[in-house]
Amino acid sequence: MNIKIQSTAFNGSKMLSNVDVFILSLSFASDKVEQNQPLSQRALSETKAALLKALADIYPKLQLSSVSLSIASNDLERLRSLRIVPDAASLSAALVNVALHYIATELDYQPSADKDPAAYLSSHEADFKQSFLTQSQAEISHPSLKRAIELYRDKKYVDAFSLLNSIYSELGTRNDRLEADLLSFMLRLKNQPSFSVETETAFRSAAKSLADHPDFVKRYYFEYIRFLENVRDFSRPQKLLQEFEATYPLSLLSDSELLLLHHLKGRAEYARGDYLKALDSFADALTVLDPQDQQNYAKILNSSVNCFNDNLFFDEAEWLANKAKGIRELLNLSESFESLSCLAGIMARRGEHQKALDLLKDVEAKSSSLILTAAEHNRLYNYLAKNAVFCGLYPEAEDYLAEADSTGIHKGFSAQIRLLLLFKQQRFAQMEQLFGKTFMLPENHRGEHAYDLFALGWAYALMAEAAFVQNEFKDGLLYLADALGFFLKDKYILEARYIALLPLVYCMPDALLSIFRETLAEHQLAELFAEFVSKHSGIASIYYPKYNPQADEISTPSTLADFAQSLDEIDADHYDPAIIKQLMQGFCLV
Amino acid sequence: MYYFYDESGNWSGRERFRLVMGGLHVQEQTDLNRLTMEFKLLKASHNLAYLHANEMSKAALEECFQIIASFLAGGARAYLRIFPPKILFESTRMSFEEIYIDRAASLVSTMILGDKEPQIFYDMKFHYAYPQNILSGIRQKKPYYYKRVMDAHAIKDSVLSAEKTRIEAKIKKVPKYELASYVQQLAQNEEQAVSDYLWSELILQVQGKEQARELFRAAILNNLKAYTAALNPTVELPSLNINYIAKNNNNAGVELIDILCNLVYGNGSKASQSATGAVRNIYQLMTIEENEE
Numbered sequence: 001m002n003i004k005i006q007s008t009a010f011n012g013s014k015m016l017s018n019v020d021v022f023i024l025s026l027s028f029a030s031d032k033v034e035q036n037q038p039l040s041q042r043a044l045s046e047t048k049a050a051l052l053k054a055l056a057d058i059y060p061k062l063q064l065s066s067v068s069l070s071i072a073s074n075d076l077e078r079l080r081s082l083r084i085v086p087d088a089a090s091l092s093a094a095l096v097n098v099a100l101h102y103i104a105t106e107l108d109y110q111p112s113a114d115k116d117p118a119a120y121l122s123s124h125e126a127d128f129k130q131s132f133l134t135q136s137q138a139e140i141s142h143p144s145l146k147r148a149i150e151l152y153r154d155k156k157y158v159d160a161f162s163l164l165n166s167i168y169s170e171l172g173t174r175n176d177r178l179e180a181d182l183l184s185f186m187l188r189l190k191n192q193p194s195f196s197v198e199t200e201t202a203f204r205s206a207a208k209s210l211a212d213h214p215d216f217v218k219r220y221y222f223e224y225i226r227f228l229e230n231v232r233d234f235s236r237p238q239k240l241l242q243e244f245e246a247t248y249p250l251s252l253l254s255d256s257e258l259l260l261l262h263h264l265k266g267r268a269e270y271a272r273g274d275y276l277k278a279l280d281s282f283a284d285a286l287t288v289l290d291p292q293d294q295q296n297y298a299k300i301l302n303s304s305v306n307c308f309n310d311n312l313f314f315d316e317a318e319w320l321a322n323k324a325k326g327i328r329e330l331l332n333l334s335e336s337f338e339s340l341s342c343l344a345g346i347m348a349r350r351g352e353h354q355k356a357l358d359l360l361k362d363v364e365a366k367s368s369s370l371i372l373t374a375a376e377h378n379r380l381y382n383y384l385a386k387n388a389v390f391c392g393l394y395p396e397a398e399d400y401l402a403e404a405d406s407t408g409i410h411k412g413f414s415a416q417i418r419l420l421l422l423f424k425q426q427r428f429a430q431m432e433q434l435f436g437k438t439f440m441l442p443e444n445h446r447g448e449h450a451y452d453l454f455a456l457g458w459a460y461a462l463m464a465e466a467a468f469v470q471n472e473f474k475d476g477l478l479y480l481a482d483a484l485g486f487f488l489k490d491k492y493i494l495e496a497r498y499i500a501l502l503p504l505v506y507c508m509p510d511a512l513l514s515i516f517r518e519t520l521a522e523h524q525l526a527e528l529f530a531e532f533v534s535k536h537s538g539i540a541s542i543y544y545p546k547y548n549p550q551a552d553e554i555s556t557p558s559t560l561a562d563f564a565q566s567l568d569e570i571d572a573d574h575y576d577p578a579i580i581k582q583l584m585q586g587f588c589l590v
Numbered sequence: 591m592y593y594f595y596d597e598s599g600n601w602s603g604r605e606r607f608r609l610v611m612g613g614l615h616v617q618e619q620t621d622l623n624r625l626t627m628e629f630k631l632l633k634a635s636h637n638l639a640y641l642h643a644n645e646m647s648k649a650a651l652e653e654c655f656q657i658i659a660s661f662l663a664g665g666a667r668a669y670l671r672i673f674p675p676k677i678l679f680e681s682t683r684m685s686f687e688e689i690y691i692d693r694a695a696s697l698v699s700t701m702i703l704g705d706k707e708p709q710i711f712y713d714m715k716f717h718y719a720y721p722q723n724i725l726s727g728i729r730q731k732k733p734y735y736y737k738r739v740m741d742a743h744a745i746k747d748s749v750l751s752a753e754k755t756r757i758e759a760k761i762k763k764v765p766k767y768e769l770a771s772y773v774q775q776l777a778q779n780e781e782q783a784v785s786d787y788l789w790s791e792l793i794l795q796v797q798g799k800e801q802a803r804e805l806f807r808a809a810i811l812n813n814l815k816a817y818t819a820a821l822n823p824t825v826e827l828p829s830l831n832i833n834y835i836a837k838n839n840n841n842a843g844v845e846l847i848d849i850l851c852n853l854v855y856g857n858g859s860k861a862s863q864s865a866t867g868a869v870r871n872i873y874q875l876m877t878i879e880e881n882e883e
Binding site: 009010011012013014015016017018019075078079082083084272273274275276277280491518521526528531532534535536538572 | 667682683705820822
């Protein structure tokens with residue numbers, strides 16, 4: 001419920017603040033534990049005293065002497081963090097109104113139809129006594145509803161559904177009706193193979209009507225998020241969590257809900273290329289993980305692998321992927337193919353493409369019995385194609401690319417691998433043709449159908465390299481400058497620094513090299529890379545022990561730090577292109 | 591109202607101890623005038639060019655702490671935030687500077703929220719004049735107003751050697767790949783090379799601060815917009831007046847918050863056992879927030 005309160009900012013300015021406040025529980029039993037208080041003890045005491053006085057005016061005969069109150073409010077927490085102090089009297093008066101509204105709503109008060117809550121309450125004294133003084137309003141009172149919930153927990157969904165339908169009309173309390181609605185929604189999810197507009201509408205409608213009941217709302221949110229996760233819908237859950245977090249405090253969440261939240265946040269951060277924030281979120285997930293919960297442990301391990309792998313911590317990434325794979329195989333979980341796929345990614349980045357290809361073929365076989373999403377299908381066949389290219393298996397790569405294209409996903413990755421295939425075959429004219437039809441088109445650079453910046457960066461880098469091979473240095477320089485721009489736009493600092501070595505490998509003429517160096521300085525690439533290395537070279541020592549506490553202390557410099565050190569030692573005037581080429585072949589970033 | 595800001599600790603990624611950021615809020619110009627005069631007298635009696643904790647005698651420092659304690663007791667408010675150095679290493683996508691701006695903007699917006707005409711004075715540390723940038727800047731064409739001054743001035747013999755040593759130390763960290771021909775130029779015509787470096791450095795300092803201040807202003811306004819949208823959409827956003835002040839410019843507000851940031855950097859959120867009465871008073875009067883993050 002939204003209230004307006006007088007408040008004072010840090011500098012003494014007076015202001016009126018709009019604040020959303022939710023009552024989690026309100027009880028007249030003296031032993032009730034109060035929790036999640038965004039209020040100071042003083043403000044809480046004043047509010048309770050004022051509420052008892054207001055109720056004494058409404059029900060003079062009842063002589064209520066104590067009340068316990070649990071309140072949740074993101075906004076009150078925000079006020080505190082902004083050092084804004086609510087005026088005590090104003091806050092207390094507003095909270096009393098919220099509490100009266102809450103009590104009235106529990107007694108079926110309809111704000112649009114009925115008069116004000118106090119007047120409504122005074123004409124419903126018997127209901128008040130029944131709901132608040134003789135029974136706990138948060139408990140389920142109908143025995144068959146309790147039984148239906150038990151049946152659901154025992155996975156007897158058909159029986160639960162029949163029983164629930166048979167008792168709906170008998171449910172007397174509001175709490176019972178809300179519990180029954182939630183159970184009905186949960187049963188609906190069990191019967192749903194994938195996302196549907198109808199289910200989304202049902203969820204939205206329940207979340208809207210229960211906006212003032214965060215305890216119920218959160219259960220709807222998390223049941224729905226878990227369902228979407230199970231049907232492998234990875235984008236909606238993150239949006240739902242953002243929505244939830246914007247309105248309700250996280251202190252409402254249980255450990256298992258927090259685990260889900262941190263895990264999804266970590267995945268979202270990884271997807272936007274923030275490895276460090278992702279690892280922090282995964283570490284938070286590990287802190288609330290039940291040690292017996294191996295399935296979720298494997299999920300977190302698997303999601304973390306690429307944060308290590310992308311920053312060249314191959315041994316640690318391999319340990320994480322193998323551990324996740326072992327757990328999943330032991331529990332006979334179908335997701336074990338994801339861990340195999342991660343292992344293949346590690347091999348590919350190490351430059352061991354044959355091993356990667358073998359693993360991916362295994363993934364292909366294992367996943368044939370599963371329903372992969374279009375994105376997963378596309379990714380799998382792109383990976384197969386890329387590794388086939390590096391193994392020189394060009395016709396095989398063509399077949400894989402055709403399969404990847406069949407998904408209808410066009411983010412530029414398949415086109416980029418096709419460009420790589422043509423480059424490896426030295427078919428430069430065809431490369432130009434393909435490039436002209438795909439990566440050069442403005443609509444693929446921006447807007448709704450834009451290619452991924454990573455794919456754009458690599459496509460332009462490949463075109464630059466092709467130009468260098470043909471001694472067309474000016475063209476190559478133009479492509480390379482664009483590639484740098486794409487990588488840096490999305491903060492792919494390692495990739496940008498890596499491709500910046502190409503002019504040295506191909507001995508670009510001094511005049512052009514000088515222009516290129518100026519471009520690098522304008523981008524501040526050396527500084528950006530130095531900062532990137534200083535931030536990321538500690539990933540293994542900081543985060544790896546959180547997953548593997550038995551691991552030996554890491555004392556050797558990371559591949560990333562080694563790479564940076566080697567770059568620092570390159571002499572601008574006397575370098576050996578062969579050594580730089582060897583440096584670039586130390587790992588594979590494409 | 592008037593607001594003064596400073597920070598302590600190395601915000602460019604090389605801090606092991608703690609990072610501190612602080613703000614001072616003063617209601618009236620008259621209070622500020624009084625503080626300025628008290629600091630002037632303190633400097634005169636102890637023969638100081640400016641106030642810096644590390645460069646004052648024990649007696650001068652204690653006197654300074656007494657002035658500050660009584661200033662805070664009179665209604666001015668100091669608000670300091672302590673951060674662990676790891677905050678700089680928690681995002682791939684945000685640079686050290688962006689994290690610094692984010693934290694600084696958060697402190698400023700919290701303190702000025704509700705003030706319609708805040709006067710902000712900031713002693714900012716931004717790191718734009720990197721040696722690589724400077725070397726690259728040497729090759730670039732300069733605006734005519736700089737070029738005119740550059741052509742009319744020559745480097746003094748008395749500073750040439752010291753500047754050359756400083757530059758050599760700075761560019762040691764530059765990868766050889768980036769150094770190109772500058773080392774050669776320095777060996778062949780040191781006067782020109784040193785002069786070019788100094789001008790390039792100056793121009794970058796000016797440009798960098800301008801850019802940083804724009805980002806800083808935008809970050810503060812974004813925060814204020816977000817706060818007001820969440821709490822009271824009818825509140826009008828203030829017109830921001832941000833002034834860049836170096837602490838050796840003798841701005842009393844900036845000097846005071848600089849001293850407090852250094853104090854908290856050294857002692858943390860609690861006064862040390864051996865602290866004097868004035869320091870204990872200051873600790874009681876400051877608002878200190880320790881952010882574990």
